[in-house]
Amino acid sequence: MIEIILxxxxxxxxxxxxxLAEKRHFKSIVEREQQLNSLxxxxxxYPPEDTAYHQQLVSGSVVVASDYFKSFTAGLINxxxxxxxxxxxxxxxxxxxxxxxxxxxxxxxxxxxxxxxKLETTRIATGRAGAIEVLAYGTAMLPVDxxxxxxxNSSSANDLSAIDSAPVASGSVPRR
Amino acid sequence: xxxxxxxxLPDHRIVRHLGLVQGSSVRSKHVGRDIMAxxxxxxxxxxxxxxxxxxxxxxxxxxxxxxxAQGIGANAVLNVRYSTSSIAAxxxxxxxxxxxxxxxxxx
Amino acid sequence: MRYENRQAPEGINVTKVNPLVQFLKFFIASIIVVVLxxxxxxxxxxxxxxxxxxxxxxxxxxxxxxxxxxxxASREMIAYLNDLAFxxxxxxxxxxxxxxxxHYSTEEVFNAFATIGGNLLxxxxxxxxxxxxxxLAMVMAHEIAHVNHRDPVASLGGGVxxxxxxxxxxxxxxxxxxxxxxxxxxxxxxxxxxxEETADEAALGAVNALYGHVNGAGVLFEVMGEIxxxxxxxxxxxxxxxxxxxxxxxxxxxVRILAAKNGWSSEGETTPLxxxxxxxxxxx
Numbered sequence: 001m002i003e004i005i006l007x008x009x010x011x012x013x014x015x016x017x018x019x020l021a022e023k024r025h026f027k028s029i030v031e032r033e034q035q036l037n038s039l040x041x042x043x044x045x046y047p048p049e050d051t052a053y054h055q056q057l058v059s060g061s062v063v064v065a066s067d068y069f070k071s072f073t074a075g076l077i078n079x080x081x082x083x084x085x086x087x088x089x090x091x092x093x094x095x096x097x098x099x100x101x102x103x104x105x106x107x108x109x110x111x112x113x114x115x116x117x118k119l120e121t122t123r124i125a126t127g128r129a130g131a132i133e134v135l136a137y138g139t140a141m142l143p144v145d146x147x148x149x150x151x152x153n154s155s156s157a158n159d160l161s162a163i164d165s166a167p168v169a170s171g172s173v174p175r176r
Numbered sequence: 177x178x179x180x181x182x183x184x185l186p187d188h189r190i191v192r193h194l195g196l197v198q199g200s201s202v203r204s205k206h207v208g209r210d211i212m213a214x215x216x217x218x219x220x221x222x223x224x225x226x227x228x229x230x231x232x233x234x235x236x237x238x239x240x241x242x243x244x245a246q247g248i249g250a251n252a253v254l255n256v257r258y259s260t261s262s263i264a265a266x267x268x269x270x271x272x273x274x275x276x277x278x279x280x281x282x283x
Numbered sequence: 284m285r286y287e288n289r290q291a292p293e294g295i296n297v298t299k300v301n302p303l304v305q306f307l308k309f310f311i312a313s314i315i316v317v318v319l320x321x322x323x324x325x326x327x328x329x330x331x332x333x334x335x336x337x338x339x340x341x342x343x344x345x346x347x348x349x350x351x352x353x354x355x356a357s358r359e360m361i362a363y364l365n366d367l368a369f370x371x372x373x374x375x376x377x378x379x380x381x382x383x384x385x386h387y388s389t390e391e392v393f394n395a396f397a398t399i400g401g402n403l404l405x406x407x408x409x410x411x412x413x414x415x416x417x418x419l420a421m422v423m424a425h426e427i428a429h430v431n432h433r434d435p436v437a438s439l440g441g442g443v444x445x446x447x448x449x450x451x452x453x454x455x456x457x458x459x460x461x462x463x464x465x466x467x468x469x470x471x472x473x474x475x476x477x478x479e480e481t482a483d484e485a486a487l488g489a490v491n492a493l494y495g496h497v498n499g500a501g502v503l504f505e506v507m508g509e510i511x512x513x514x515x516x517x518x519x520x521x522x523x524x525x526x527x528x529x530x531x532x533x534x535x536x537x538v539r540i541l542a543a544k545n546g547w548s549s550e551g552e553t554t555p556l557x558x559x560x561x562x563x564x565x566x567x
Contacts, residue, residue, distance in 0.1 A: 040195050043273060081205040192285045
C-alpha cells in the first residue's frame with residue numbers, strides 16, 4: 001500500500017515538476033539563442049584565412065537529469081521498442097544548453113566566430129534514474145584588429161551588444 | 177540536399193555559412209530482440225537486431241538534420257559528424273551535426 | 284565567405300506526444316504483456332514440472348539434504364505426526380508412488396508447509412495453537428493434498444521459468460523494473476491461491492472421511508485470522524489480490540460452504556490430542 005502511494009507521489013512529482021522545468025528550460029533556451037544569435041557557431045575546420053585572429057578553446061557543458069516520470073515511461077517503451085520520446089527532449093535540451101554556454105563563454109571574449117564545434121554526450125548514472133552530460137567545445141576566433149575584422153565580416157557577426165561583453169582576454173591560452 | 181563530411185567541395189563555392197544544424201534520434205528494440213542479443217553475446221558475432229536499430233536511428237537523425245537545414249534555407253550540410261551514445265540499457269541515441277551552408281556551383 | 288547563425292525551426296528533434304497518454308498506453312500494454320508471459324510460463328512450467336516422476340523429487344532431496352526440522356526434537360512428537368499423516372493419507376486419493384514424511388521444528392513459527400520430495404515441516408508455533416486433533420488433521424490433509432497435487436514442484440518449475448523471463452524484463456527497463464517485479468509477483472500469487480483453495484477442498488473431504496464430520500476443521504483459519512489480524516488499512520478486495528493464500532475469513536466461510544455443498548456434517552465430537560501432546564511440545 002505504502003509502495004503504491006510512494007509510486008504515485010514520485011510519478012506525479014516527476015510529471016508536474018519535470019514538465020514544468022522542461023517548459024521553462026526550453027523557453028529560456030529559445031530566448032538566449034536569440035540573444036546570442038549574432039555569434040555564428042560552425043562545425044567546419046577551416047577558418048577564413050584573410051583575417052588575423054587569436055584562437056582560444058571555449059567549451060560549455062551541462063548535466064541534465066531525467067525525472068522519475070520520464071525514466072519510468074522510457075523503461076516501459078524499452079519493452080516494446082520504438083522511439084524513446086521522453087529522452088528526446090532531454091537530449092535536445094542538454095545539447096542546446098551546452099552550445100549556449102559555450103557561446104556565452106566565447107561572447108565574453110568578444111569572439112566573432114566559433115569554429116570546429118564538437119559535441120560529446122555521455123550517460124551519467126545517478127541512481128537508477130540516469131542523467132546525461134553534454135559537452136560542446138570549439139575554437140573561438142578573436143579579432144586581432146577589431147576595425148579590420150569589421151570590414152571583412154560585413155554580416156552582423158560583431159553585434160554582441162545583447163550579451164554582457166567582457167574585454168578580450170589575453171592571447172590564446174586555453175581557459176581550461 | 178547535399179550531405180558530406182568534406183569541408184571543401186572542389187566544384188562548389190560556399191556562399192554563406194548558416195551555422196550549426198543537428199539531428200538526433202533515440203530508439204530501442206523490443207525486449208525479444210534484447211533477449212536474442214544477450215544470447216548472441218555468448219557466441220559472439222554480429223547483433224543484427226542492434227545493427228538494424230542503429231541504422232534506423234541514423235536514418236531518422238539524418239532526416240531531422242536535413243529538415244533543420246531546409247528550415248534555414250541551406251542547400252548543403254558540410255563536415256557532418258555522427259556520434260552514438262547509450263542512453264539507457266537497450267536504447268541508443270544517434271546524433272548527427274554539421275555546418276549548414278549555401279553552396280553555389282563554381283564557374 | 285559570410286557567416287551567420289540561422290535558427291532552425293523548433294521541434295524537429297523532439298517528437299510531439301502527450302506524455303500522459305503515452306504513459307497510460309505503455310503502462311496498460313506492459314501489464315498485459317507481463318501477466319500473459321507469467322501466466323503462460325507458470326502454466327507451462329508447472330505442467331512440465333508435474334510430469335517429472337516423484338522419485339526424482341526424492342533423489343533430489345537426497346542429494347541436496349536440506350536438514351528439515353530440528354535435530355533431537357521430541358521423537359514421540361515426530362512419530363505421532365507421521366502416524367497422523369498415515370491415517371489422513373489413507374483418506375486422500377494419493378497417487379501411486381507418492382509418499383509423505385513429516386518433520387518437526389521447535390521454532391515458534393505459526394506455519395506448516397510441504398516441499399518437494401513429499402516432505403512436510405510443522406512448526407511448534409502452529410502445533411501450540413491446535414485445540415484438538417481435528418484441526419491438526421485438517422492442516423495435515425491440506426499439506427498432503429499439496430504433495431499429491433505436485434504443487435511444490437509445480438510452483439518451483441513455473442516460478443523458475445517465469446523468474447528467468449522476468450529478469451530479462453527488469454534488466455531492460457531500468458526504473459520500471461520494480462514495477463515489473465510487482466506485476467510478476469502479483470500474477471504468481473493468483474496461482475498459489477488457486478492451489479491453496481483446491482488443497483483446502485481435498486483436505487476437508489479427508490477430514491470428513493476420517494472423523495465422520497468436519498467440526499473443528501475450520502479452527503485453523505479462525506486461529507490464523509486472530510494471529511495475523513486483519514489489517515484495517517487495506518480494503519479486503521485489495522488484500523485478496525496481494526496475498527499468496529486466501530484470506531482467513533474467506534477460508535472459514537469456504538469451509539462452511541463446502542460442507543453444505545457436499546452434505547458433510549459440521550456437528551460432532553472433536554477428537555482430543557494425545558494426552559502427552561503438551562509434554563512433547565514443551566520438550567526441547
